[in-house]
Amino acid sequence: MLEIKNLHVEVEGQPILNGIDLVIPDGEVHAIMGPNGSGKSTLSYVIAGKDEYDITKGDILYNGESILEMDPAERVAAGLFLAFQYPIEIPGVATMTFLRTAINAVRKERDQEELSIPDMMKLIQAKAKDLGVKPEMLKRGLNVGFSGGEKKRMEILQMALLDPGMCILDETDSGLDIDALRIVSEGVNALRSETRSMLVITHYQRLLNYIVPDKVHVMSDGKIARTGGKELALELEEAGYAEYDDELA
Amino acid sequence: MELVRTEAETGLISLSEEAPLDGPSWLKDLQKTARAEFQALGLPNRRVEEWKYTDLKTAMKVAFKPAEQGEVTKTQLNDLLGAELAELSTYALVFVDGQLNEELSDLSLGDDVEVLSLKAALDGDVSWVKPIGSVQQNPRDAVQALNLIMMQGGAALKIAERAEVNKPIHLIFVSSTAGESSIASRLFFDIGAGANVEFIESHLSLHGQASQSNIVTEVLVGDWAKVRHVKFNEDHNESLHLSNVIGKLGKGSDYNLFQATLDGGVTRNQVEIRYDGDEAKADISGVALLSGKSHADLTLVMDHAGLSCESRELFKTVLDDEGRAVFQGKVIVQPGAQKTDGVMMSKALLLSDSGEFDSKPELEIYADDVLCGHGATTGQIDDELLFYLKARGIADADARALLIQAFVGEALELIENDTLRDYVIGRTIAWYEKA
Ligand SMILES: Nc1ncnc2c1ncn2[C@@H]1O[C@H](COP(=O)(O)OP(=O)(O)OP(=O)(O)O)[C@@H](O)[C@H]1O
Numbered sequence: 001m002l003e004i005k006n007l008h009v010e011v012e013g014q015p016i017l018n019g020i021d022l023v024i025p026d027g028e029v030h031a032i033m034g035p036n037g038s039g040k041s042t043l044s045y046v047i048a049g050k051d052e053y054d055i056t057k058g059d060i061l062y063n064g065e066s067i068l069e070m071d072p073a074e075r076v077a078a079g080l081f082l083a084f085q086y087p088i089e090i091p092g093v094a095t096m097t098f099l100r101t102a103i104n105a106v107r108k109e110r111d112q113e114e115l116s117i118p119d120m121m122k123l124i125q126a127k128a129k130d131l132g133v134k135p136e137m138l139k140r141g142l143n144v145g146f147s148g149g150e151k152k153r154m155e156i157l158q159m160a161l162l163d164p165g166m167c168i169l170d171e172t173d174s175g176l177d178i179d180a181l182r183i184v185s186e187g188v189n190a191l192r193s194e195t196r197s198m199l200v201i202t203h204y205q206r207l208l209n210y211i212v213p214d215k216v217h218v219m220s221d222g223k224i225a226r227t228g229g230k231e232l233a234l235e236l237e238e239a240g241y242a243e244y245d246d247e248l249a
Numbered sequence: 250m251e252l253v254r255t256e257a258e259t260g261l262i263s264l265s266e267e268a269p270l271d272g273p274s275w276l277k278d279l280q281k282t283a284r285a286e287f288q289a290l291g292l293p294n295r296r297v298e299e300w301k302y303t304d305l306k307t308a309m310k311v312a313f314k315p316a317e318q319g320e321v322t323k324t325q326l327n328d329l330l331g332a333e334l335a336e337l338s339t340y341a342l343v344f345v346d347g348q349l350n351e352e353l354s355d356l357s358l359g360d361d362v363e364v365l366s367l368k369a370a371l372d373g374d375v376s377w378v379k380p381i382g383s384v385q386q387n388p389r390d391a392v393q394a395l396n397l398i399m400m401q402g403g404a405a406l407k408i409a410e411r412a413e414v415n416k417p418i419h420l421i422f423v424s425s426t427a428g429e430s431s432i433a434s435r436l437f438f439d440i441g442a443g444a445n446v447e448f449i450e451s452h453l454s455l456h457g458q459a460s461q462s463n464i465v466t467e468v469l470v471g472d473w474a475k476v477r478h479v480k481f482n483e484d485h486n487e488s489l490h491l492s493n494v495i496g497k498l499g500k501g502s503d504y505n506l507f508q509a510t511l512d513g514g515v516t517r518n519q520v521e522i523r524y525d526g527d528e529a530k531a532d533i534s535g536v537a538l539l540s541g542k543s544h545a546d547l548t549l550v551m552d553h554a555g556l557s558c559e560s561r562e563l564f565k566t567v568l569d570d571e572g573r574a575v576f577q578g579k580v581i582v583q584p585g586a587q588k589t590d591g592v593m594m595s596k597a598l599l600l601s602d603s604g605e606f607d608s609k610p611e612l613e614i615y616a617d618d619v620l621c622g623h624g625a626t627t628g629q630i631d632d633e634l635l636f637y638l639k640a641r642g643i644a645d646a647d648a649r650a651l652l653i654q655a656f657v658g659e660a661l662e663l664i665e666n667d668t669l670r671d672y673v674i675g676r677t678i679a680w681y682e683k684a
């Protein structure tokens with residue numbers, strides 16, 4: 001369970017998140033929608049532990065414990081996973097090497113046995129196949145020269161491999177064509193379980209037809225402006241965010 | 250002009266005066282000129298343009314005495330090489346304190362390869378060794394001059410025309426003495442037209458003591474010959490290693506030199522390549538990983554005289570602590586050397602605030618139809634990349650190591666021999682795991 005309590009975040013003295021309260025119980029999928037610049041990615045980075053943000057007030061608890069003092073790698077071992085809005089290219093780090101390093105690092109932290117290279121290869125190849133990640137991509141530098149959609153699939157592949165308890169997907173649907181959206185959504189749905197929760201950030205209601213959320217939140221100006229059921233996404237698609245912008249004005 | 254000599258210079262001058270210069274007549278005159286040059290020039294210092302960033306007057310406090318020839322056993326040698334290198338199937342030429350050691354070396358390299366110790370080359374009446382001392386053509390280089398006077402070890406190798414040498418020739422320099430000592434060695438490679446040969450050069454020390462070495466390698470690359478040369482240095486942190494590789498490339502030849510320097514005291518790898526024939530290509534690349542107060546200088550002159558020649562240089566330097574690296578790369582395109590294609594790139598990654606990287610790329614172009622470019626960058630580990638790796642559960646130190654590996658990897662890829670590349674990669678990983 002993820003609990004965000006009255007979270008205030010600044011960057012270089014500039015307030016970005018202005019008191020977020022959000023609880024995502026085990027097994028639930030929540031969606032966050034909201035205008036550009038409202039702070040959705042910032043929230044996801046703060047949960048993942050990026051250090052350029054100053055948390056001026058509030059707390060984030062995962063399974064009852066504050067994660068604010070944990071470094072990003074420890075948070076991953078604890079079960080948090082962020083699929084990036086803009087996955088980063090790392091030339092010179094072969095994708096396969098990266099995946100192996102990440103999997104074994106996390107297993108080690110979780111007191112699980114490291115996987116042998118053949119077992120690891122089998123695991124990675126099987127999951128890659130499910131998500132339509134081509135074997136050549138595993139040989140290339142991480143994300144180097146991948147198309148926008150390929151990068152997003154790679155994020156979901158990493159998510160599947162690292163076995164998280166809390167998945168945060170930041171605009172995983174943007175840049176995906178219709179088939180890819182279906183494949184990726186199926187990949188995400190396959191990970192849905194009683195013990196795993198998800199926070200899905202998106203601009204499009206369409207994604208939520210595939211990954212049906214338990215709750216939808218509207219974020220505006222660094223706050224949760226409204227919370228509703230899955231039908232809220234449809235309403236937003238019709239009406240846009242004007243209502244919330246007015247609130248700001 | 251009154252010259253103020255440093256202690257090291259006084260020492261070197263008296264050593265050079267004691268040098269017997271009793272070689273063949275064709276060499277003696279060159280040596281006499283070199284002696285006069287060295288006495289006039291003294292040790293290079295920062296006021297000499299080519300030595301601006303590597304002041305030998307300061308770096309070399311005293312001149313160590315030439316090493317006495319010591320003993321190294323086969324077991325000691327294998328221990329020094331380590332499992333990976335010992336397993337590499339090569340023809341080993343072992344130089345103990347500069348001298349070719351016949352017992353430790355493989356001297357039967359087949360009909361296509363002739364090996365002579367430097368002494369045998371100079372004492373015998375062998376005509377193919379006569380370019381020794383004159384491939385080197387830089388009259389104002391004090392270090393090369395000194396080597397010519399003082400050289401007491403090394404070897405001359407002749408590779409027959411069209412020879413396909415089936416295993417790499419591993420030149421292993423081992424210093425055996427426990428105290429401070431110096432060596433001056435010279436290698437001469439005469440590579441026949443169309444031959445294909447690979448050299449590995451490593452410098453090791455039995456007692457891990459400070460040493461001064463001055464090594465000059467003269468290479469004549471025959472037309473259409475292909476040469477691969479990987480030089481690996483992991484010297485003591487008070488050692489002084491001065492290396493010159495001077496090559497002349499024949500028509501259509503293909504020459505690669507890769508130099509890896511891990512720490513050490515002061516290292517200068519100077520390379521001078523002259524393209525005599527048309528359509529020759531050379532790749533002079535390398536990595537330097539420097540921590541503590543290690544200083545490594547890569548000074549390069551690529552002199553294009555032939556038509557349609559190609560030069561590629563890629564250097565990757567990683568600096569930790571007060572490590573300091575110097576890159577001076579000059580590409581010369583002589584009048585008439587049309588269609589020259591030269592790309593030179595030097596990149597440094599700073600892991601600390603007190604590392605320093607000085608880069609001086611230069612183009613001197615006297616022909617109009619050429620494609621030459623150079624670039625140099627200095628940067629730190631990218632926080633965005635680091636965060637991405639950490640957000641995948643990889644601990645900070647391991648994430649940094651991956652990024653350093655990725656940075657040097659682009660250059661290490663250029664080592665063609667798989668086993669050797671894995672060995673060098675292994676050493677670089679050990680370096681930053683310790684850093
Ligand atoms: N590191 C940073 N430095 C300065 N400003 C930042 C930084 N990170 C975020 N911001 C600012 O915070 C605000 C929220 O940005 P954020 O990326 O969280 O928005 P978002 O809701 O994800 O938008 P989008 O829908 O476009 O992805 C923006 O005004 C942005 O410019």
Ligand SMILES: [Mg+2]
Binds near residue numbers: 040041042085170
């Ligand atoms: Mg965003």
